[in-house]
Amino acid sequence: DGGITQSPKYLFRKEGQNVTLSCEQNLNHDAMYWYRQDPGQGLRLIYYSQIVNDFQKGDIAEGYSVSREKKESFPLTVTSAQKNPTAFYLCASSMGAATQYFGPGTRLTVL
Amino acid sequence: AQSVTQPDIHITVSEGASLELRCNYSYGATPYLFWYVQSPGQGLQLLLKYFSGDTLVQGIKGFEAEFKRSQSSFNLRKPSVHWSDAAEYFCAVVMRGFQKLVFGTGTRLLVSP
Secondary structure, eight states: OOOEEEEOSEEEEOTTOOEEEEEEEOSOOSEEEEEEEOTTSOEEEEEEEEETTEEEEOTTOTTEEEOOSBTTBOOEEEOTTOSOOOEEEEEEEESSSSOOEEOOOEEEEEO | OOEEEOOOSEEEEETTSOEEEOOEEEOSSOOEEEEEEEOTTSOEEEEEEEOSSOSEEEOGGGOEEEEEGGGTEEEEEESSOOGGGOEEEEEEEEOTTOOOOEEOOOEEEEEEO
């Protein structure tokens, strides 16, 4: 089964903690993306990566970090510097600058 | 600035009635255009896309969209709505040659019996 998986589905974080969200794809796509979704604001791009070992900041990168050590994986770390991390996080992938396909998402809640 | 506008935050349609969701974009050139659907707590599913050619595009689940260059619009339509179509719909665009997908704020569709 080809697709994008995200884990965990739900994640709870205490104030001051870093947490890492997983995103894996077996579509052999070169590019991967992380979006944040808040009610009434659509999706906003956090980071994206076009190839392994390279990534670029999106519109709201502050307080987040990523790595791209393998083509299949693009984990997102939400650091303690992110002041309002409670949101729904979506990972996507694409073959080049074309159609993006999305994973099922991770809901992060700060306690 | 480049932007995507979905003017309707909520729309309620009776089951079996027709549907049109509006999307306008503000770009200097014709971008690639997409419609996605999202059920509560789920990821986004691609409904259809327009890159070039025929301006009427067919998608999954009986949806279609029409690209109108003169109006900078890409409206989504369905002739007969089913209760299972209740979801949030997002229009998105990307400039040709770029990878940054820009989303509208979404339209929530409610289907009444």
